[in-house]
Amino acid sequence: MEKLSTESMTVERKGIFDKNHKKRFELTFTCKDRKPEKSILIIGLNPASADISILDTTTTFILNNLIPMGYTTMTVCNLYADLFTQRLKPSEVASNTENRKYLEEVLKRGFDAVLLGYGNTFLTNKFVKEEKEHLLKLLKPYKEKVVDIVDDKGEYERLKATHPLMAGRYFPNRWKLRPFEFEEKNTLKEAGNGKLPEKAGEDREKKLPGKIKKPEKDKKEKKQDEKDNPNQDSEPVAFAEADKQVSGEETDTGGSNSKDLLHTPR
Numbered sequence: 514m515e516k517l518s519t520e521s522m523t524v525e526r527k528g529i530f531d532k533n534h535k536k537r538f539e540l541t542f543t544c545k546d547r548k549p550e551k552s553i554l555i556i557g558l559n560p561a562s563a564d565i566s567i568l569d570t571t572t573t574f575i576l577n578n579l580i581p582m583g584y585t586t587m588t589v590c591n592l593y594a595d596l597f598t599q600r601l602k603p604s605e606v607a608s609n610t611e612n613r614k615y616l617e618e619v620l621k622r623g624f625d626a627v628l629l630g631y632g633n634t635f636l637t638n639k640f641v642k643e644e645k646e647h648l649l650k651l652l653k654p655y656k657e658k659v660v661d662i663v664d665d666k667g668e669y670e671r672l673k674a675t676h677p678l679m680a681g682r683y684f685p686n687r688w689k690l691r692p693f694e695f696e697e698k699n700t701l702k703e704a705g706n707g708k709l710p711e712k713a714g715e716d717r718e719k720k721l722p723g724k725i726k727k728p729e730k731d732k733k734e735k736k737q738d739e740k741d742n743p744n745q746d747s748e749p750v751a752f753a754e755a756d757k758q759v760s761g762e763e764t765d766t767g768g769s770n771s772k773d774l775l776h777t778p779r
Contacts (some may be wrong), residue, residue, distance in 0.1 A: 522547070524576075528565040531611075536594040537563060538615045542576060544585040552586040553579060554624045555677070556616070556648065558631045558641075559593035559601045574681025578688045588624070590616055592631055592644045603640035613644075617651055627652065627659045629693055632676030649695065660690040 522544060529539040537560040555575060562569060568576075572589070579587055593601065594612035620627070635641035652659050662675045664684035669675065673694070680688055 526565045534563045537596055538594045540589040542587045547585040550585045551583050552624045553584045553626045553628055555589045555628045555630050557591045559591045560596055561598055563596055571678045574677045603638055629661045629674040630677045631674055656695055659693040661693050663689050663691050665689045
């Protein structure tokens with residue numbers, strides 16, 4: 514019998530919650546005894562699970578793609594810390610101040626990279642837009658380290674802050690981390706105001722029967738939440754028709770209860 518070789522790896526999991534387990538501020542995976550050490554902070558939309566013993570689809574994609582890149586510590590935080598098992602409802606979040614402060618402190622740890630992976634949902638929601646703008650301000654001192662995901666062939670290079678779930682499904686094991694473009698026009702800033710890039714806007718007008726209107730009163734925000742996002746960390750990209758990123762429902766960053774997607778890269 515030929516000699517056998519044995520390989521082993523220990524991955525430690527650590528979750529940071531509030532005392533009532535209603536919020537999860539951090540989920541960190543550490544590959545023990547791996548050298549050289551290399552760390553990355555992933556910022557998603559919101560967590561959906563308080564059980565760190567379960568690996569959902571999004572987390573699995575993160576580990577399967579970032580560990581081969583050499584990362585030994587992977588810390589997952591989110592725009593919101595509130596746990597929503599079905600869907601994120603920004604208007605029901607009483608305050609996000611505690612999570613903002615936590616993100617500010619986490620950034621001081623000196624990560625080798627900061628990956629924006631909150632996807633492109635809720636682009637017309639004023640609450641989420643405010644959180645994204647606040648986060649980008651926090652990240653300005655670290656802008657040289659901020660990245661997002663694109664595929665190694667550039668087929669999905671139009672997409673910004675791509676969600677790991679979408680990336681894991683459409684180009685698994687082909688992730689490439691590129692510098693995030695803070696100052697690019699017609700992306701986050703305009704999309705947050707309900708505007709689409711010029712070309713995407715033209716495409717959307719041709720394909721959709723009507724325009725999406727923003728809610729006129731705050732009391733309509735709850736209804737708008739459900740319209741904008743079918744599930745919490747889902748990656749039906751708003752606006753999916755514009756970028757052709759996703760044209761179905763996709764769930765996760767806490768749950769893996771998703772439907773199949775139709776997608777055509779450009």
